[in-house]
Each structure stands twice: as structure tokens, then as C-alpha cells.
């Protein structure tokens with residue numbers, strides 16, 4: 001990967017992250033983690049547009065127009081390693097609540113513990129579930145914030161591809177968002 005992946009993202013996309021009082025600094029494209037193969041925005045978790053455009057098959061599920069405009073869609077991204085295991089459930093409080101098939105915490109293998117730790121920050125007070133369930137994941141749960149289409153660094157061909165496949169085209173000018181069906 002080039003330096004591009006760690007460079008600060010455009011303040012036009014997330015102005016709040018450019019503020020000197022924002023403790024995490026400007027947003028960036030974070031490298032894939034948690035068993036995913038695509039990058040995400042360090043601030044909002046949006047799938048990187050280039051990586052979404054490179055996916056062969058997906059369908060946009062538009063979310064509510066919370067801000068009066070279609071700001072977000074959800075997208076299932078097929079897992080390229082369908083045999084890999086993920087945490088699918090966890091039970092807390094009492095072993096009596098454990099779901100069938102879950103592994104008791106004290107019996108987790110090193111590999112199972114590593115899978116759990118990958119997705120969960122250590123609790124400061126050492127709390128952990130009494131048992132954990134594991135299973136494969138056919139699709140990764142992606143989301144896309146359309147404000148990322150306003151990124152001046154975005155390849156116009158990538159913007160066009162995402163607009164065609166999601167069904168809506170966007171314009172961003174003078175701080176205003178415009179959108180309409182792809183003609």
C-alpha cells in the first residue's frame with residue numbers, strides 16, 4: 001500500500017475531524033481488519049469507495065433519510081474466506097443463559113480467544129461473557145455514507161460506478177447536496 005492510505009482525508013467529507021479539538025485527528029482510510037478485506041473510513045466506518053467499486057456483486061439498501069437526503073446505504077459484501085470463523089453470539093451473566101453450541105469462556109482455544117479479542121476491546125474491569133458462539137459469515141456488513149462521494153480525491157469513474165449501481169447520482173457544490181435517479 002502507498003502512503004495514500006494513511007494520508008489525512010479531505011476536510012470536505014468530515015469537517016468535524018479537521019477541528020483542532022477533535023482528539024483523533026483527521027479521518028483516514030483504515031486498513032482492513034476484523035477478517036474483512038476492504039478498507040473503511042476511520043471516522044464513520046464507510047467502506048472505501050474504490051474497494052466497494054472493485055466488488056463484483058452488491059446491492060444498495062438505502063437507509064432512512066435521517067438528514068433529509070439519502071445519506072447512507074447498507075451493503076452486504078461477500079466474505080472472500082467463507083470458512084473463517086467469527087463470533088456469532090455471546091452469553092453473559094450465568095452459564096444457564098448460554099446458547100446451545102456456545103463454548104464456555106474457560107474452554108476457549110487460543111484460536112477462539114484470538115477471534116473474540118479481534119472484535120472486542122478488553123473490558124477495563126476484566127468482564128467477559130460466560131460463553132461464546134462461533135460460525136462462518138457469508139457476508140460482511142458494510143455501510144456507505146454518500147458524503148464520501150464528495151471527496152475531491154475520489155476517482156470520477158469510481159463515483160460513477162457507485163452511483164450507477166446504487167441508483168442515485170449526487171452533486172456537491174457550495175455546501176449543498178443534490179441527488180437524483182441515475183438517468
Ligand SMILES: [Zn+2]
Pocket residue numbers: 014027041042043044045046145148
Ligand atoms: Zn467517513
